[in-house]
Amino acid sequence: MLRRALPRRPEARRLLVGTLLSAIGRGLTLPFLFIYLTDVRGLTDTRAGLAIGWYGAVTLVLSPLGGTLIDRFGARRVVLPCLLIEAVGTGSLALVDSSASAFAVMTVIAVGSSAIWSGQNTILASLTDDGERQRVFGLNFALLNLGIGIGGMTSGAIVDTDRPVTFLAVYLLDAVSYLMPALILLTLPGVGHRLGAGRVAGQPSPGGYLTVLRDRPFRRLVIFGLILTTCGYAQIEVGFAAYAVRVVEVSPRVVAWALAANTVTIVLAQLLVLRRIEGRSRTAALALVGTVFAAAWLVLGAGGLISTESAVLAALCVVACSAIFGFGETMLSPMMPALTNALATDELRGRYNAMSSMIFGISGVIGPVTAGPLLAAADGRVWVATVVGGCLVASLVALSLRRLLTPAQDGRVTAEPTSPEPTPATA
Template structure:
């Protein structure tokens, strides 16, 4: 349908900007803004922390005011935050800009999920979400390639141009979202305004998913550090591993998602994701004995990533009340912010500090979290419908 293509195009535009930001932001903030590494890390952590808190109320706003209008507003706010980075030259203003950026990005994600839930039939939501995720990875790859050009040129003009392009991609995102059908706000249900904050079963499901999302810093931080300090593999292996990950999601994420037909399948997918992630960690632990272990490890890691994504999308949509998808998706999305904030510290401590044993401990945590999802989903169903998990 037409609006699905619009959703995909909007996802592509924003993800290109995100790819640019991910690749160039550290260099930009250090060389153009003039911040120290500590200031950059602290500012980004504060920004995502503020964003994680803002996700639920902004999701609630999408429920009450209509998700399309709120998504457009937050896309514009993201563009404004990126544009602010072009002129910010002090740490306090940097923290304010990153707080706006984290808030807008987290809220935009929640509003988009609510918009998807309103425009797509329940049976198709996970598949459409998978298509958006595949598009996201493609856009990140394009943005990363553009960022690589700026890194190669390494001039103020190159960095400023790319950040300006980042802001423009979110202006384009806002325009595309505006072309979607308007979704009227749902009726006000009885009960507390932010009901998700009192929904303990859904909170447990969200916590389990957040633990599973600790895989996120693996390829961007932990594996590169592991390669540099514990193996003899060349540094360009990092690019190869990222390419395998991105290409796999592009090719197979939708196929994996099509296998998820309900909460039982979704819970099983998350459980299997934990087991496969343990296998990936065990193989990565063997990588000092040969670079082929790195390739096998990343194949297992991306398989687990796709299983987790497909299962968690089905769970988050199905367990959320239809009239409160915005605030529920905003709450569920806080797992990403938590993984971004705590994952690097926890995983570098375990893996880089603990060596092969640290890899196995990390894998065991994924197994435990994956196994806990089905009982948590069953508990959540006790306050909704009797569908088995």
């Protein structure tokens, strides 16, 4: 089953290794940024939330530029410098000592990450065909989460809010991890160059973001993604961690184990889920994701209600929430990028992927900024009700998308395997 999920081209396989290595560093820091800024560096909850939200705002502003640069000059020339900037930024988190420095460092990180996701997805799409693309994106996500889980388990055993030096160590290791995919990409000189035959580097590609926005099915997909990520992924670093530690009253170590459960679920279930969803409706799967995410938040809310009666059961609710969330991710991870690239053309593929990544930028602004006030209301119950309701609304939007797609775009017709066109050797 694993062999079938692997991409045929060796270049794509090596890029997947880079995903795993960089994800380990990401996992070292992912669950603890909000706790680090507040409990270690002394920022208020509001300022820490605003700093994290600022990262989302800067990413959002710069993502369209990243997509344009990818289409004009190739993903390689954009991703490599962004990985280096990201390494500098994440390492600099160890030096944060005030609100001003937190905002400055988050700005640097945002500059680096603004085009990494869209650039890497564009490269993977160029190295795979329609028949294998959904499987490869799913495998890429499984490796991403495997790395995050390994990093999370490691940091859970290391970090201690009473020992700031432990946080400094994990942020420096995270910085080093971003150099790994950059080194791998440097060993693949023929990968990541400009797509679209017969065009000269530096000239604008046909159309632009207005062309992308006129794509009605893609607009509906973006709306779905905005709602789901705002009430899902954007809550992991702030809402989930803060609710678990402050309302359910578990230790940061339990949060780390919860993320490990998320990883185990994804790693064990991803290949099986990929096999089950192949040839089935992508919009139906996306609707199911919203329902699964809602169920995960309900379980976490139950943990807050029983925390005073049974600390063990409350901790199990935190872990179960993360595991259920992970199951939903195994369906979302292959579907979103595969559907995005099914709608995209080569000339505008960078912009389509940039718009898709902007979903996380927008939700990254809304989620952290709103999580604090929502968590403060009624012992976090308002927050739980909001994220559960939002996930269910996203499911309805996904179902409405189906009638706008062809059977092939919706994944109900499996594309015949074809070899992707060779990547140009020069930009």
